[in-house]
Amino acid sequence: MQWLALREAWWPMAVAVAWVLLRSRPVVEQLLDRHPRKPITFTTVATYAAALKAGGQHVTPALENSEAAFHELRHPLETGEIEIVGTPFARVGDLQGSSRLEMGNQQTILYTEISSLVPFVDHGDLCLIPRDWRSAHGSARTNLRGYRNVLVRSATLVRAFPEERTLLTHVSSDAVSPPLSLDNITVDTVNQSAPTSADPSHQTGTATPSPKRRRRTHLTPLQEAVIDASMRLWPDGKTPASAKLRNAAIAQEVKKTLGTAVSASTIRRALRLQRQKKRKLWSG
Numbered sequence: 001m002q003w004l005a006l007r008e009a010w011w012p013m014a015v016a017v018a019w020v021l022l023r024s025r026p027v028v029e030q031l032l033d034r035h036p037r038k039p040i041t042f043t044t045v046a047t048y049a050a051a052l053k054a055g056g057q058h059v060t061p062a063l064e065n066s067e068a069a070f071h072e073l074r075h076p077l078e079t080g081e082i083e084i085v086g087t088p089f090a091r092v093g094d095l096q097g098s099s100r101l102e103m104g105n106q107q108t109i110l111y112t113e114i115s116s117l118v119p120f121v122d123h124g125d126l127c128l129i130p131r132d133w134r135s136a137h138g139s140a141r142t143n144l145r146g147y148r149n150v151l152v153r154s155a156t157l158v159r160a161f162p163e164e165r166t167l168l169t170h171v172s173s174d175a176v177s178p179p180l181s182l183d184n185i186t187v188d189t190v191n192q193s194a195p196t197s198a199d200p201s202h203q204t205g206t207a208t209p210s211p212k213r214r215r216r217t218h219l220t221p222l223q224e225a226v227i228d229a230s231m232r233l234w235p236d237g238k239t240p241a242s243a244k245l246r247n248a249a250i251a252q253e254v255k256k257t258l259g260t261a262v263s264a265s266t267i268r269r270a271l272r273l274q275r276q277k278k279r280k281l282w283s284g
Helices: 013-022 025-034 042-054 066-078 133-137 154-160 221-233 243-258 264-283
Strands: 010-012 084-093 099-103 117-122 125-130 144-153
Touching: 010 013, 010 154, 013 025, 013 042, 013 066, 013 125, 013 144, 013 154, 025 042, 042 066, 066 154, 066 264, 117 144, 125 133, 133 144, 144 154, 221 243, 221 264, 243 264
Parallel strands: none
Antiparallel strands: 010 144, 084 099, 084 144, 117 125, 125 144
C-alpha cells in the first residue's frame, strides 16, 4: 500500500531531507514506493537522487547530496521556523552486546538544541544524537542517547522549501502539483494522516521546468537580534579578526538580551545577509 507522504501533516526526518534535495512531489513519492517496508535513510535518499541525476531523469536543486540538504534544512530548524518533534531515548548497553532501550514521551525539539544534534543510524533507525561524544554516549561507548522517531511539520517545511517544477522524463506535467492543502494543515497530533488511497499522480510525460527558487534574503527575528548585537558591540563596524571570538561575543550578547542561544551558523548567515544588503545599497 502506498503511503502518500506529501499529504501527511508530519514527515520523518529522511523524507524531509528528500524533499529539500529533490523538491518534487512525484519524485519523492516514487522514492518511497521503492522502499515500502524499510524506513529510508540519508544514504537511501542520496543514492536515489544520484541515480536520477546520472540518468538525466531529474535535475535536483543546487545541493550535492542528502548531507548538504540536511545542512540547508538545519537553518530554519535552528531559527524555529519549522517545527520538529522526537521521542527521547537512552540505550544502555554492556560489553557483551546486550542493551536496554528506554523511551520517553514525544516532545518538541527546541530550536536552540538543533545545532548540537547530528543524524545517526541506530539499529536501522535514523535518529538525532548530540554532536558531543560524551553527551551522546555518557560514560560508556555502548550507551547512546538522543531522539528517535524524529518528525518535521510538513506545512512549514514546504513553505520554506517550495516545490520546483524540474524536468522529469517519466512524470506528466499534471502530476507535478503542489501538495494538497498543506498551508491549511492545523493538525496538532503527530499520528493523524490522510487516507492512503491510490495516488493518481504517477503517469508518464514531461513536466515544464521553471526558474530556480531564489534564496531567502530577509532576516529572521533571531538574525535581526544578531545584527543588533553586532552593532552594539562594534558600532564602528570593526569586528574581531577571529570569527570564533566574534561569534562568541555575539552569542553572549544575544543570550544576555533575549535569553536565547544562537548558533554560529545563524550568526554567519545573518552577517552575510547584512553584507549583501549593504553592497546592494552601495551599488544602487
